[in-house]
Amino acid sequence: MANAVKRQEKTVYYYGITISNLVDNSDVTSDIKRIFTDIFTTNCIGDGNSLALSRGEQKVTMDIIINNDNYLFARVGKVKSNADMQVRDLTTGERKDVLTDEELEKMGIEICTYFLLDYTVGIVGFILGQSAPGVNSLVNLVNEYSNAYNMTITSIMSNDTVSALLKPGSKISKINYSFLIPDPSVLAQVGLSRDVIMEMDGIRQKEVYLTVKCEERRPLFEGQEKIGKVIEKLKHRNQNVKKLSVTGKTASSSSKNYTFAEDLLSFKISFPVQQNDDGIITNSTPEQLAGEVFEKMALLYQEHRENLVLLANRDE
Secondary structure (H helix, E strand, O other), rough: OOOEEEEEEEEEEEEEEEEEEEOOOOOHHHHHHHHHHHHHHHEEEEEOOOOEEEEEOOEEEEEEEEEEEOOEEEEEEEEOOOOOOOOHOOOOOOOOOOHHHHHHHHEEEEEEEEEEEOOOEEEEEEEEOOOOOOOOHHHHHHHHOOOOOEEEEEEEEEOOOOOOOOOOOOEEEEEEEEEEEOOOHHHHOOOOHHHHHHEEEEEOOOOEEEEEOOOOOOOOEHHHHHHHHHHHHHHHHOOEEEEEEEEEOOOOOOEEEOOOOOOOOOEEEEEEEEEOOOOOOOOOOOHHHHHHHHHHHHHHHHHHHHHHHHHOOOOO
């Protein structure tokens, strides 16, 4: 088998970072590059590229790989318990501990993942992985090392959810939902004949599908404040209301359905982790792997950047 490549697929989720001044609670996210640089300069160890994000029992460390005026690309790792892992000789079946007791005094095995932060708008793409650090570990970049600022992270929701309609210029034209009814007799009030209703006798669960709309070509709701209130009220709907959605459009899109499902915005990437050249297997080094992941994350971000900025409600 010549030049066979084994690839790994991961999911990148997107978030908005906000940094506020602790004195007056003002938004200073536009200064994120300067704030991070000050923290890195003062606190990084190991050639100035590593920073502890959590120094408690769950040790999380960040390794800076790329840091320029526009982007921060880094690897974050969480120490895994030595008791949860072992090394096995696949030829003899023999096992041994990953680290000896002496090695454990100064070393640890980490499960790692990656993130790419756009300094210019405060949007971060983060690969979530099983047992790897979560995106909220990044808040400790500021909250562990600064007495002047506080950092929060907010999920960017899919533009198929109603969150997309919270932007200026959006309109809602219809509310669509189904409703469980205890007794089909109520259907007589919405035009269904008594003869048909009588034929429903014995059906255990009855569900009505409704669409509420205004006059032709007129929106039901418009205006950012009004739409925000309506969406918030619809989120706390009657428990008998099912399959709720609204039909609407944003200032930059045509009319479509938006659901209330809390779907995080995410995209798939894949990258090579192993090469097989005529039976000679070569695994990617950490440096090669990081380079591949950065390239894929950077291309993915550039492809979706305009939409991400809009959904995160960020100013260029």
